[in-house]
Amino acid sequence: MLIRSTIRSLRTLSVALPLTAALALGTVGCAGGKKDVLTADHIQPGAMPDGGEWRGVYYNQLYGMLHITESGGAIQGAWRTEAGDKWGELYGEAEGNLLKYTWKEHKIGIVGANATSEGKGYFVYTAPNPGEPHVIKGEWGLGENEAGHTWEALKQLNQEPDPKSVRPNEFEGNSGIEGFDGNRSDQGADAQKGKEEAPEGEGGEGESKEKEEKAKD
Numbered sequence: 001m002l003i004r005s006t007i008r009s010l011r012t013l014s015v016a017l018p019l020t021a022a023l024a025l026g027t028v029g030c031a032g033g034k035k036d037v038l039t040a041d042h043i044q045p046g047a048m049p050d051g052g053e054w055r056g057v058y059y060n061q062l063y064g065m066l067h068i069t070e071s072g073g074a075i076q077g078a079w080r081t082e083a084g085d086k087w088g089e090l091y092g093e094a095e096g097n098l099l100k101y102t103w104k105e106h107k108i109g110i111v112g113a114n115a116t117s118e119g120k121g122y123f124v125y126t127a128p129n130p131g132e133p134h135v136i137k138g139e140w141g142l143g144e145n146e147a148g149h150t151w152e153a154l155k156q157l158n159q160e161p162d163p164k165s166v167r168p169n170e171f172e173g174n175s176g177i178e179g180f181d182g183n184r185s186d187q188g189a190d191a192q193k194g195k196e197e198a199p200e201g202e203g204g205e206g207e208s209k210e211k212e213e214k215a216k217d
Helices: 002-031 187-197 205-216
Strands: 056-060 064-071 074-080 086-095 098-107 116-126 135-142 149-155
Touching: 074 098, 098 135
Parallel strands: none
Antiparallel strands: 056 064, 056 149, 064 074, 074 086, 086 098, 098 116, 116 135, 135 149
């Protein structure tokens, strides 16, 4: 009886081991798999609402003013966040009331790998009710993603788009905005400060004047 029980246990173990190994491999495969990309394939283009056109200026409380221009279905846009610390640009093709685009956003005053983000997104042009301002509704995503974050903006009446207006000027580009490491990026200001603090006799203005006097003698 003892021998029969032992043989029966060994047979059960030999069946259980391959099954356990297969389950373990399946778990590893899922854990190491690539995340699904969020697409906007389910969003289909429709007819443009009466009186609607992509060209214009659109406002969102977070992303600020989005300036959009259009030429033959090709769309270009630019925005400046309401906080004023970032500006971005987008490019895409419009089909009816659907715009799919790629985007790139820049942190003002920051340099390096973390200074720029990019991805994809889409907008659907809508006209809520007759006489009311038109609205674009959509999403944006990082990298290859086309969705994940909502972006809705209200079209401004009688405003001409000016994409160049969102770009930082030379002063803003070196405005001393702190980076992720807390260091100021305004090298020009730091250099000027160093000149002002340079003591006489160590490259300061006093040493230059002294040399001029000796040369005269």
